[in-house]
Amino acid sequence: MIYVAWRMLTGDRAKYLSLVIGLAFSVLLMTQQGSIFTGIMMRTFAMVTDVSAARIWVMDPGVQYPDDLKPMKDSDLSRVRDVPGVDWAVPLFKSNGRARTADGNFQTVFVFGLDSSTLLGGPREFVSGKLTDLWTPDSVLVDEAGARRLNVKKGDILELNDRRAYVAGICKATPTFTSFPIIYTTYTRAVKYVPGDRRVLTFVLCSPKDGLSDAELSARISKATGLAAITKDQFIERTLRYYAKNTGIVINFGMTTLLGFVVGLAISMQTLNAFVLDNIRHFGTLKAMGATNFTIAKMVLFQAVVVGLLGYGVGVGATALFGNTAAKNSPQLAFKFTPELMLIAFCAMTLLVAIASVLSIRRVVKLEPAIVFRGS
Amino acid sequence: MGDASATAVATEPAIICRGVTKVFESDDSVVHALRGIDFEARPGEMLLLVGPSGCGKTTLLSVVAGILDQTAGEIRVYGQDVHSMKPAQKTAFRLRNIGFVFQQFNLVPSLTAAENVAVPLLLRGVKRAAAVQRGRELLTQVGLADKTEVSPLHLSGGQQQRVAIARAMAPEPRLIVCDEPTASLDGETGQHVMELLKSTAVAADRCVVVVTHDSRVFRFGDRIAEMLDGRITSIRNGAEHG
Known part of the structure; x- marks a missing residue:
C-alpha cells in the first residue's frame, strides 16, 4: 500500500509540488532567519575565532566581550x-x-x-x-x-x-x-x-x-x-552571555527567528493537513474495503515523511543558495548556515511531520467508513 | 472460490437480518433509520433494496457490510455475526468477504484503472505486479481491456463504474454491496452497468445487494425488497416487476 500512498501523493503534480514547496518555504524561513541570527551572533566574537593561535586569552577581569577594552x-x-x-x-x-x-x-x-x-x-x-x-x-x-x-x-x-x-x-x-x-x-x-x-x-x-x-x-x-585568563571557548561563551544579557539582540532577533519557526510550522501543518483532507474520501474507501487503521497510518506517515524530507532538502538547499548569492553580492550580510542549524531545522521538520501525521492519522482513524456511502 | 466455499454457499444464506434497528441520536434529535428489518439474501442472487430517499436503504447496506453497527437485532453474513466482532475482526471480515461499489465510484484518480482494481488485492498482501495483472484481467472481463493504463479521470462515468465493479470483484468476495451504482450515470449507461453486474458479479457462491431508487433497473433484481420509513414493506421476485 506504500505504492498506493506514493501514487496518491505524486499523482497530482501541482498539489504535490505545492506541498513540497510549502514545506521547503517553511524550512527556508527557519534556516534563513536562523542563519542570519547565527551570523550576527558569531560576529560578536569574530576576533576570538580569527586569532586562532591563541588558546588562552588574558585580560582585565572586567572585560566581558572583545570590544570591551580595559587595558592592563x-x-x-x-x-x-x-x-x-x-x-x-x-x-x-x-x-x-x-x-x-x-x-x-x-x-x-x-x-x-x-x-x-x-x-x-x-x-x-x-x-x-x-x-x-x-x-x-x-x-x-x-x-x-x-x-x-x-x-x-x-x-x-x-x-x-x-x-x-x-x-x-x-x-x-x-x-x-x-x-x-x-x-x-x-x-x-x-x-x-x-x-x-x-x-x-x-x-x-x-x-x-x-x-x-x-x-x-x-x-x-x-x-x-x-587577571582573567580564559580559554577561547570560555571567551566566546562570555561574549554571548554578555550580548544575551545586556543587548536586545537575542530577544529581538530571537523573536523574529522564532516567528520564522512558528510560521513555518503553521504553514507545513496546514499544508499536510489539507492534503489529507483532500484525500479523506479515498482513505474512507480504503477503510470500507478493509484497510486497517495501521495500514492507513503507515500511508499517511509515509506521505508526510516523503514531503517532509523533500521539503527539508529543497529548503536547506534554497537557504544555502541564498547565503552564497547574498554573501557574494553583499559581504556585509551576516549569514552563517551551520551544521547545527541544519540539524535543528531537521529536528523541527521531524517534529512537524510527526505532529502533522498524528493529527492527520487521528482524523483518518476516527473517520467513519460509512461516509463513502454518502453521495456527494 | 474453492469447492468448500461453494458447498458452504449452497447450505447457508448469504445474509440474515432479524429485527435490525438503527437509531441515530444527537443532542437534539433521534432518528430511527431502521425499525426492525427482517430479510434473507441468498448466494447466487441479486437483491435490490429500493425505496424513496431517506427510507434507510443505505443505512441498511452499511450495517450489512459491517461499516456501521446496528442498534439492535441480529445480522449474519455467511453465518458470521458481524456485530459481535471486534473492530479489527470486522475490518478483516470486510477485506475477505465484501466488495464495494459506490455511487461516486471512489476511484483513486492518481492510479491507473488496473491499479485501482488491484487495490483490494494489495490490501490483502498480494504482490503489486500480480495484483495489477489481475486488475488487467478483470478490466478485460468488464470490457475495458484498452483502458487498463488510463487514469479514471480520463474515463466516462460508465467506464469508471465498470472499473469500480472490477475492483469489487478483485478479491473474489462472497458479497458485493452496491450503493446507487447507476445514480451518477445516464439511463442507458446505467442499464449497461446493471447488465454487467448481473452477468459478471453475480455468481453461484456470491450475493449482490444493490441499493437503488432508479426504477429503470428494477428488472435486473432477482428479488426486490421495498423499503419505507426504515422498514421493509415487501419482498418480491424481480420477474414480478411490471
Whole structure:
C-alpha cells in the first residue's frame, strides 16, 4: 500500500509540488532567519575565532566581550610569561581609531597591534600582500570589507589618527559586530597610532606547554596574576552571555527567528493537513474495503515523511543558495548556515511531520467508513 | 472460490437480518433509520433494496457490510455475526468477504484503472505486479481491456463504474454491496452497468445487494425488497416487476 500512498501523493503534480514547496518555504524561513541570527551572533566574537593561535586569552577581569577594552599594565605581559607552564605569551593591542577616507570623510576603525617580532594573532588569508609586510615602516594591513569602505588598496596611503599609514596589503577577516574596518599593524606602531591612555595592553595571548591543558594553565595564570585568563571557548561563551544579557539582540532577533519557526510550522501543518483532507474520501474507501487503521497510518506517515524530507532538502538547499548569492553580492550580510542549524531545522521538520501525521492519522482513524456511502 | 466455499454457499444464506434497528441520536434529535428489518439474501442472487430517499436503504447496506453497527437485532453474513466482532475482526471480515461499489465510484484518480482494481488485492498482501495483472484481467472481463493504463479521470462515468465493479470483484468476495451504482450515470449507461453486474458479479457462491431508487433497473433484481420509513414493506421476485 506504500505504492498506493506514493501514487496518491505524486499523482497530482501541482498539489504535490505545492506541498513540497510549502514545506521547503517553511524550512527556508527557519534556516534563513536562523542563519542570519547565527551570523550576527558569531560576529560578536569574530576576533576570538580569527586569532586562532591563541588558546588562552588574558585580560582585565572586567572585560566581558572583545570590544570591551580595559587595558592592563605593560608589566602584566611579563607576569603572565613568568607563570610556570606558559609556552609563549604575546601582547595584543586593540583600540578604536579614526581613519580618513579618500573622499575626506572620517571612519571609525578597529586597530589591532600584533606582537612586533612574531606577528602572532595576525590575519591568515590575504587578498594582496602578506603578514610580514607589517615589518615595512608605517605599514598596515586592512581587511577586505574595510578596504572597500575606506576605498583603499595595497600601496595606498591612509591617514590614521592624523598619522601616515602605508597599506601594505589587504587581508581577510571576519566582519565585526559593528562592521568597522579592521586595521592590523605592529604593537609598537599601533600604540603610536592610537595614543592617549597610559595603559595600552589590551590582551595577552598565550599557549600552554605540552602536557598542560588550557583550563589548567588558565587557572594558574588567574591565580598568579589576578587577571582573567580564559580559554577561547570560555571567551566566546562570555561574549554571548554578555550580548544575551545586556543587548536586545537575542530577544529581538530571537523573536523574529522564532516567528520564522512558528510560521513555518503553521504553514507545513496546514499544508499536510489539507492534503489529507483532500484525500479523506479515498482513505474512507480504503477503510470500507478493509484497510486497517495501521495500514492507513503507515500511508499517511509515509506521505508526510516523503514531503517532509523533500521539503527539508529543497529548503536547506534554497537557504544555502541564498547565503552564497547574498554573501557574494553583499559581504556585509551576516549569514552563517551551520551544521547545527541544519540539524535543528531537521529536528523541527521531524517534529512537524510527526505532529502533522498524528493529527492527520487521528482524523483518518476516527473517520467513519460509512461516509463513502454518502453521495456527494 | 474453492469447492468448500461453494458447498458452504449452497447450505447457508448469504445474509440474515432479524429485527435490525438503527437509531441515530444527537443532542437534539433521534432518528430511527431502521425499525426492525427482517430479510434473507441468498448466494447466487441479486437483491435490490429500493425505496424513496431517506427510507434507510443505505443505512441498511452499511450495517450489512459491517461499516456501521446496528442498534439492535441480529445480522449474519455467511453465518458470521458481524456485530459481535471486534473492530479489527470486522475490518478483516470486510477485506475477505465484501466488495464495494459506490455511487461516486471512489476511484483513486492518481492510479491507473488496473491499479485501482488491484487495490483490494494489495490490501490483502498480494504482490503489486500480480495484483495489477489481475486488475488487467478483470478490466478485460468488464470490457475495458484498452483502458487498463488510463487514469479514471480520463474515463466516462460508465467506464469508471465498470472499473469500480472490477475492483469489487478483485478479491473474489462472497458479497458485493452496491450503493446507487447507476445514480451518477445516464439511463442507458446505467442499464449497461446493471447488465454487467448481473452477468459478471453475480455468481453461484456470491450475493449482490444493490441499493437503488432508479426504477429503470428494477428488472435486473432477482428479488426486490421495498423499503419505507426504515422498514421493509415487501419482498418480491424481480420477474414480478411490471
